[in-house]
Structure formats: C-alpha cells, structure tokens
Amino acid sequence: MDDFLAARSQMALSLGFHIxxxxxxxxxxxxxxxxxxxYLKTNNPVYKNITKAWxxxxxxxxxxxxxxxxxxxFELGLLWPExxxxxxxxxxxxxxxEGTAFFIEAIALGFFLYGWDRFNRWFHWVTGVIVGISGLxxxxxxxxANAWMNSPTGFDYINGEYTNIDPIKAMFNDAWFSQALHMSVAAFVATGFAxxxxxxxxxxxxxxxxxxxxAFKIAAVFGTVAAILQPLSGDISAKDVAKRQPAKLAAxxxxxxxEKAAPLIIGGIPDEKTQTVKYALKIPGLLSFMAHNDFNAEVKGLDSTPPENHPPVAVTHYAFQVMVGLGMAMMGIALLYFLALWKRKRxxxxxxxxxxxVIATPMGFIAVEAGWTVTEVGRQPWIIHNVMRTADAVTPMPGIIYSFYLFTAVYVSLSIIVIFMLYRQIKMVGKLYDLPADPSQIKG
Incomplete structure (x- = not known):
C-alpha cells in the first residue's frame, strides 16, 4: 500500500466510523x-424512563x-495539506x-442531563429539543462543506490561483440542499430502524x-416516515448529480x-474493459426519466468523459445498488407498518x-455507508470536482501507512468501547426500568 492509498484509506476509515x-x-x-x-403530558413514568435511557x-x-x-x-490538515x-x-x-452549533449542543445536553427536577419542566424539555436542532x-x-467539493463555487480559479472568494456562496453551493436533505433523511431512517x-x-x-x-413505536414512526420520504430526496439528488456530475451518475x-432512452440498470457486474454489464436487469428509458423527467432524454455515459477522469465504476455501482436495495427494503417495511396502523392493527x-x-436494524447504517461511498468514490479522481485532483492534494510526508494502522487500531478500540457501553446500558434498562406487565399496575 503506497502513501496515497494509505491516506485515502485512513480518511475513509475515519469517515466511516464518524458518520x-x-x-x-x-x-x-x-x-x-x-x-x-x-411524559410531561401524561405523567406516565414509562416515558420518563425511556427519556432517561435514551x-x-x-x-x-x-x-x-x-x-x-x-x-x-486534524486529518484534513495533516493528510491533505494542499x-x-x-x-x-x-x-x-x-x-x-458547525463548531458553534456543536458548543450549543454541548451546553444544551449538559442542561438536559443534569436538569431533572432542577429546572422548570418545560424549560428542561426545550433544552432537549435544542440538542436535537443544533445537532441536525x-x-x-x-x-x-462536502457538497462544495462536489459543486465548487464562490471563487474564481485563474492561472492556478483562487481569487474573488465568497464564503457565503461557497457554503450555499448548488449541491448543498440536495445533499443535506438526502443525508438528513437518511440519518432519521438509519437511526429510527436501528x-x-x-x-x-x-x-x-x-x-x-x-x-x-x-420506545419501539416512537422510533418506528420516525424511521418509517423517513423511509417513505427517502426516495423523494433520492430523486432530487439523482437529478442534481445528472446535471452537475454526469460521470458520477454514469458510474x-x-x-x-x-444514449437516448437510457435504461435503468438493476444489479449486474460491470466490466470496464469491455464496457458492458453482465447479468443485469435493464428497464428501458427509466434512467432517462429519472435523470431528466423524459423517457427519451439523452443521458451521458462514461464515453463522454476522458478515461483519466473516470470514477471507479465497480465500487460506485455496487455501493449504489446496495444503498437503493436496502432503502427499498426499509420502505417496504415502512408501508407494512403504516398499513398495520391504519387497517391491520392486529x-x-x-x-x-x-x-x-429486528432484521432491518443494521440496514439503514449499511445504506448510509454505501451512500457515502457513492458520494466520495464517485467524485474521484477529484478532491475538488474539476479543479483539484486527489493525488495532487495528498501530503508529501512519508510513512502514512503506519498512521493508517494506528488509526485503525484506535477506531476498532473505540467501536468495542461503544458497543460495550451500549450493551451495558441495555442491560441496565432491564434492571432499573423493570415494569409490571399490566399497565394498570403502573403508578404515577
């Protein structure tokens, strides 16, 4: 593994855990x-216990x-100084x-955690709402910021120099809304189902x-509503990518x-050498419709992009298929759940x-990881789309592979600690919040 691949692997590992x-x-x-x-409306202690546990x-x-x-x-500066x-x-x-929002979230979380029976009941509730809003x-x-890397704007690039910088325009770039919407809805789907x-x-x-x-009903309603909305946000994102990054869509x-009336490819094994896809299901014209709202519209393929600017097709395609497949599976469960709420209460x-x-517990987070793979790998070979190549941004410092090994050990350890803490928390729920089977026996 060379230093460039090690730097990319370390960044991917860090993002994969952080997300x-x-x-x-x-x-x-x-x-x-x-x-x-x-809890505030009903005084039912079950809701108080759920709140404290969560x-x-x-x-x-x-x-x-x-x-x-x-x-x-720190990694952004150390691995990608250019x-x-x-x-x-x-x-x-x-x-x-984001740093400001983080500090507000930290203060509000402190108020919420230590504010039980110390603050006004509704003020205490508001601090919890602020935790959610500031986190979102x-x-x-x-x-x-990531959207800017896919749709760089807010500056002029002249003779290798970045001039006329407008941070506001850069922040509200053409991709920020579609990416932020898609990611936010995905977070609700993944967390709700988990x-x-x-x-x-x-x-x-x-x-x-x-x-x-x-607790199940609250989480399930959030997750299922988001799962039904997710295809709509996905459609907005797909149309945006088709317009700004046709090579990513092609990958x-x-x-x-x-070609015109381009088919939607479901599954399949892409072969970049022969430029074919084996064992795929193709639905005629559907890709044209999804990208341009016209079944006969022309969709640019990878042949419209110089070979040196092609994203890795196989990784991007497989990740996209995983994301869409799991998203559709969760939407199916969501529809069943709402049918149960509406017509089939038994x-x-x-x-x-x-x-x-239970089966769907990990699906949302696997889909999130796959979606970020599509976003990041599909932008390659650019770190700033059509402006700076990833290879030109990496640090010249040698020995990045050892840093990658170290950070891998750190994140694996962190994951083990988090899993242990959550497992202990779930067991504590059983001991601290053990309630009688008959709700009528619950006092308060």
Missing part, C-alpha cells in the same frame, strides 16, 4: 424529546462523535459555524414489554455509452412484524 456516530447524535435527541413530551445513549454518541470529529478535522491550503479560506465558514444543523453544515430494531428484539424476548413497546448506473402485536424490524 455512524453523527447520524445517531443528530437524530436520537428528537426521539428523546418526543418521549419527554409524552439521553444516556445520546451522551455516549455525543462523546464518541466529538472524538471522531476532532480526529477528522487541499486545505486553497480550500480552507473558501469553505471554512460551514466548519466554523451541525450535520447539515458539514454536509454543505433503535426500533433493538426495542423490537427486547419485546420478542419478553423483557420490559411496556417500556420497549412505547453509479454503470452507464458506459451516451399486525402490530405480531411477531413477524417485529422480526422484520
């Missing part, structure tokens, strides 16, 4: 706020997200604002059923040849429906 922590940190405070609201999870992921995010900020030298003054504003804003700002899956498993095991049933769909107590949520 999980970030998604949960962005979304779980909203679950917490909803259960807290129900707040501890929020605290765990806030801490791990802060650590992994800090590492990422990139930061030129890009820092342009897209530094969303990172600065923080995530959107980071995505805006949390619902854990509680569904506890229900199936017969542990603290009143507690886990109410996503393994679309080698420019399904809500069925074991098969709970088992579906």
């Amino acid at each position: 999980i922590f970030s998604c949960i940190g962005m979304v779980m405070p909203f679950f917490m706020a909803v259960s807290h609201y129900y 707040s501890k999870g929020v605290a765990i992921f806030f801490a791990t997200g802060a650590v992994s995010g800090t590492v990422l900020s 990139f930061m030298k030129h890009a820092g003054p342009i897209f530094g504003m969303p990172f600065s604002l 804003i923080s995530g959107i700002l980071v995505v805006a 949390v619902a899956g854990v509680h569904a498993l506890m229900i199936l095991k017969g542990k603290n059923v009143p507690f886990h049933s109410k 996503m769909e393994a679309h080698f040849h420019t 399904w809500l107590d069925s074991r098969w429906l709970l088992k579906l949520f």
